[in-house]
Amino acid sequence: MEHAEHVALIRGGVEGGGLEWIELGSGGGAFTLALADLLGPSGRITSVDRDRAALRRQGATLAAAFPATHVDYLEADFSRPLGLAARDGVLMANSLHFSRDQAAVLQQVGALLRPGGRLVVVEYDTDRGNHWVPHPLSYRSWERVSREAGFRDTRLLARRPGSGLAAIYSALSFGR
Ligand SMILES: C[S@@+](CC[C@H](N)C(=O)[O-])C[C@H]1O[C@@H](n2cnc3c(N)ncnc32)[C@H](O)[C@@H]1O
Known part of the structure; x- marks a missing residue:
């Protein structure tokens, strides 16, 4: 996926939603870049991952772009x-599916x-996992799981073909 596709997936959930965000499981930073692009120079992001090397690489990419x-970087387990x-x-x-x-x-x-x-998730639209994507949630399942977790007004933002497992969707939910 290109940067423009990352931006397109999350745009509807980020725009108009305030300037202070946390990204959980930011990895190499593909969506952190998209978030930074959408928030603009006034944005403040805390980027969380348990992979220190990925955070270090991401920091260099973000600082250049x-x-x-x-952006604050936090090496931590988001569970x-x-x-x-x-x-x-x-x-x-692409991070919630790592948690059982x-x-x-x-x-x-x-x-x-x-x-x-706001909570914006990007996930594979399937309930069948594999070794690399162990616990994905289809959008239909996400509607239920998010509601049971106390989030409300869940809506589908965008969908695009995935490379292999299933299509990828983005969704927006609101906290209490
Ligand atoms: C597939 S990568 C996705 C990276 C990025 N969000 C993207 O879509 O390009 C998943 C990331 O989530 C991180 N991750 C998974 N479970 C985590 C946890 N419990 N705490 C912190 N990071 C976690 C992994 O280290 C990895 O960098």
């Missing part, structure tokens, strides 16, 4: 309390959002 955007203040939005792109206990992760995510804050 969007030097004015403030545990992160001790961060609540923000306007949380982005999880998604309800527990979503409880942590809810605590990271200001009232009415």
Whole structure:
């Protein structure tokens, strides 16, 4: 996927949703770049991943592409309390499917959002996992799982063909 496609997937969830975001499982930073692009130079991003090397690479890429955007990097496991203040939005792109206990992760995510804050997820549209994508959620399942976790007004943002497993979708939900 190209940068423009990453931007297109999350644009509808990010625009108009405040300037302070957390990305959980940011990896190489493909969607962090998209987030930085959409938020502009006033944006503030906390980029969380348990992979220190990926965060280091990502930091160099972000600094080159969007030097004015403030990005903090946190090496941590997002299934545990992160001790961060609540923000306007949380982005999880291709990262929720690594967690078996998604309800527990979503409880942590809810605590990271200001009232009415936004959760944007990017996932494979299937409920059948494999070695690389162990616990994906189809959009239909995401509607149920997000509702059970206390999120509301879940809506599909965009869908694009995936390379292999299934189509990829993005969805927006709102916190309490
Ligand atoms: C498939 S990569 C996706 C990276 C990026 N969001 C993207 O879409 O290009 C998944 C990332 O989530 C991270 N990750 C998975 N589970 C995690 C956890 N419990 N805590 C922190 N990071 C996690 C992995 O280290 C990896 O960098």
